[in-house]
Amino acid sequence: MSADLLPYTADRLAQARALAGLSDEALRIRAVTAARDKHAADLWALTLAYLSSETHAGVRLSPHTLRAYRKGVEVLLEHAASHAWNLLHPGRREPSLYVAALMASGLKPATVQARVAAAGALYRALRWAGATDADPFADVKRPRDRTKGVVKNPPYRADFVQALLAEANPDEQLLLLLLTHAGLRIAEALAVEWSHVDLTRKRLLVAHGKGDKARLVPLSARLREALLAQRAGAGTAPSGRVLPFQAYSTAYGRLQQLALRCGLEHEFRGFHAGRKYAGTQLYAAVKDFTRVAGFLGHEQVDTTRRYVELPEDDLEAAVEAFR
Structure with a gap:
């Protein structure tokens, strides 16, 4: 350079x-x-x-x-x-x-x-910079992928997540829960600070989400337990980031090695499948894409539809009584 x-x-x-x-x-x-x-x-x-x-x-x-x-x-x-x-x-x-x-x-x-x-x-x-007026890619046709994202990279299965949580050390467990229970993007998870955590109100502030948008995320009981344990290990008045590592590569390596220890290395597909796991679980509970979109920090509900895996028999009960 x-x-x-x-x-x-x-x-x-x-x-x-x-x-x-x-x-x-x-x-x-x-x-x-x-x-x-x-x-x-x-x-x-x-x-x-x-x-x-x-x-x-x-x-x-x-x-x-x-x-x-x-x-x-x-x-x-x-x-x-x-x-x-x-x-x-x-x-x-x-x-x-x-x-x-x-x-x-x-x-x-x-x-x-x-x-x-x-x-x-x-x-x-x-x-x-004033070097050119050229905009050569403005009208270029980009290929479209007809396969849904949730099919190409589906959510993690519950047994995979539970196996990793059982084997994880406290730092890894907290990272996993921020992804699979709070539905955070990896950058959001690594950026969580203790000042963003409100255990009394059972919620977490995502201060700078995608597009610099903030949102509040509810905390599951298991995630609150992990945060309490992390706080106890950090002292009476912890400050700064809740996770001891902030590098994407470090987080990836930690979870990859965790999957390897569980004998599930071939099922590990990065961070986004954990976020999809959270979205799929929430949709199963509330049956409302709009609420799931708010939870995940999506501006468009159509984006959320690409995150949620619907069961194949989702309509079976609904059509059973058709006349």
Whole structure:
């Protein structure tokens, strides 16, 4: 990474300020140079500065989202280099051919969509810097996945969750319960602070959910027990985060090893299946997608429908008495 492009990188806001604080011409020249050289690190720095300063989520964009964007920028630049793209003035048909190449490589539609989103972010950053007026991915058709998300990645089964909870140490158990009982996203779970926990009212504040939206989540009896145990181990007046680790990779490794200890490593599918488990359990109890959407922090109920697994015989009792 060139030192002159990133004079200070202590945090995302400082990095964004370092670039945004340049004169229009200086920023344009640096962006044009990075695009000409297809310099991955410099173009990612530019994209990150744009995302941090010019989007709704800003510096609160989750690490998971940033990893996906960075990977997408790198993949686009590799393709552009091997196919002699002029990044600032790409050929009219090049973006569609790029999407076709991604599909031909065997990537799933959701991954292709993520790659295209990252490419779009790169070009928004280049326009923000005044380096180009090009918006080559604006009209590109993105593949649609006809398979429902709840079918591709269904909720964890109850016996899997219970097996992990039985084997988990207190930290792992708390993480699991934040996912499978509170329905939190992994970034939300890792960010929970003791000041967000209200054991008396049996609720938890998700201070910065997706899109920086806050919501209150009810606490199950088992999750309250785990929080009480964690608080007892932390002292009489704990502060800061409730979990001792904050890195996505650490949390993933802990649960992956836990599944391995249980002999269930092949059933471990990351964090989102735990969140779907919570949504499915709640829907079974309340039969109301709107209430489940509020619980999970979904803006659209249609999103919630992709999280809830309905039993195959869900309508059996309802139609039994048809005349």
